[in-house]
Amino acid sequence: xxxxxxxxxxxxxxxxxxxxxxxxxxxxxxxxxxxxxxxxxxxxxxxxxxxxxxxxxxxxxxxxxxxxxxxxxxxxxxxxxxxxxxxxxxxxxxxxxxxxxxxxxxxxxxxxxxxxxxxxxxxxxxxxxxxxxxxxxxxxxxxxxxxxxxxxxxxxxxxxxxxxxxxxxxxxxxxxxxxxxxxxxxxxxxxxxxxxxxxxxxxxxxxxxxxxxxxxxxxxxxxxxxxxxxxxxxxxxxxxxxxxxxxxxxxxxxxxxxxxxxxxxxxxxxxxx
Amino acid sequence: xxxxxxxxxxxxxxxxxxxxxxxxxxxxxxxxxxxxxxxxxxxxxxxxxxxxxxxxxxxxxxxxxxxxxxxxxxxxxxxxxx
Numbered sequence: 001x002x003x004x005x006x007x008x009x010x011x012x013x014x015x016x017x018x019x020x021x022x023x024x025x026x027x028x029x030x031x032x033x034x035x036x037x038x039x040x041x042x043x044x045x046x047x048x049x050x051x052x053x054x055x056x057x058x059x060x061x062x063x064x065x066x067x068x069x070x071x072x073x074x075x076x077x078x079x080x081x082x083x084x085x086x087x088x089x090x091x092x093x094x095x096x097x098x099x100x101x102x103x104x105x106x107x108x109x110x111x112x113x114x115x116x117x118x119x120x121x122x123x124x125x126x127x128x129x130x131x132x133x134x135x136x137x138x139x140x141x142x143x144x145x146x147x148x149x150x151x152x153x154x155x156x157x158x159x160x161x162x163x164x165x166x167x168x169x170x171x172x173x174x175x176x177x178x179x180x181x182x183x184x185x186x187x188x189x190x191x192x193x194x195x196x197x198x199x200x201x202x203x204x205x206x207x208x209x210x211x212x213x214x215x216x217x218x219x220x221x222x223x224x225x226x227x228x229x230x231x232x233x234x235x236x237x238x239x240x241x242x243x244x245x246x247x248x249x250x251x252x253x254x255x256x257x258x259x260x261x262x263x264x265x266x267x268x269x270x271x272x273x
Numbered sequence: 274x275x276x277x278x279x280x281x282x283x284x285x286x287x288x289x290x291x292x293x294x295x296x297x298x299x300x301x302x303x304x305x306x307x308x309x310x311x312x313x314x315x316x317x318x319x320x321x322x323x324x325x326x327x328x329x330x331x332x333x334x335x336x337x338x339x340x341x342x343x344x345x346x347x348x349x350x351x352x353x354x355x
Contacts, residue, residue, distance in 0.1 A: 005336040007319060007329065008322045010320075021333075025332075
């Protein structure tokens with residue numbers, strides 16, 4: 001006879017509840033509505049099993065850390081220097097200088113899918129002084145962007161396991177891919193004109209479970225979701241502190257231009273058909 | 274089996290609970306966030322020796338809250354079906 005929370009349960013039930021307890025402990029990202037990358041908080045990823053016949057959901061710290069980082073301090077410096085929350089799909093295997101990129105090995109051997117229920121990006125809006133002159137500072141209007149008809153979707157990601165010597169634990173760290181922005185994201189993320197690589201179910205499967213060539217992996221990582229599949233709304237600026245995105249209308253802020261969406265042509269629209 | 278509930282809100286002891294259902298390790302659990310900032314609670318259903326279901330906190334230790342909030346969740350789901 002075993003106990004669980006004051007109730008008498010069978011040994012089998014006790015074991016099952018204890019297993020559940022262990023699983024829940026590994027999922028402390030579940031109560032977070034908004035992940036701020038710069039907090040390097042845990043997020044949910046899908047990783048294939050070793051035999052590539054199945055996959056499992058795990059959690060990883062958002063912000064890739066290479067194996068050679070000696071300690072948290074060095075990892076922090078690395079993340080600060082290279083902003084490893086994301087990788088550019090164009091640089092998956094080769095960096096800007098044409099040399100082997102820091103993502104190459106992970107792209108070959110440690111690919112994953114990063115779960116998302118919505119993206120938050122801010123539009124930079126010019127501000128003007130009292131005399132009507134353009135000021136250097138810009139105002140930011142945050143948007144939450146989702147995919148029409150999908151409660152959640154997947155970014156192409158790569159992960160790396162890093163050993164944190166100070167606590168004697170392996171830490172799984174992750175980065176997801178970005179590609180050239182579609183028309184809506186060019187308007188919203190107008191400072192960088194990039195967007196996450198959001199994959200169709202078929203491409204997500206290929207990325208995670210199969211062994212495509214480097215050329216094919218780059219092609220998948222460059223995937224651009226068309227604007228007409230996205231929905232966007234402005235949200236309260238306190239989302240970082242509130243931990244959730246609350247829709248908010250900014251009366252003086254112009255609406256997004258959606259007139260082009262039916263005619264949009266993208267170089268890597270793998271969502272067509 | 275019933276579909277996973279989309280996130281919902283309930284009132285409990287004059288505070289608002291944000292609740293989300295998840296399936297983990299083959300079991301359904303509810304993740305309960307308290308608007309007051311109280312530590313989030315995970316609750317699920319166990320089966321006792323008399324084959325009766327009971328609400329339990331996961332991990333153990335917050336049985337009273339689990340039982341009370343679990344009952345509210347059950348009522349909420351039952352009412353939605355009607």
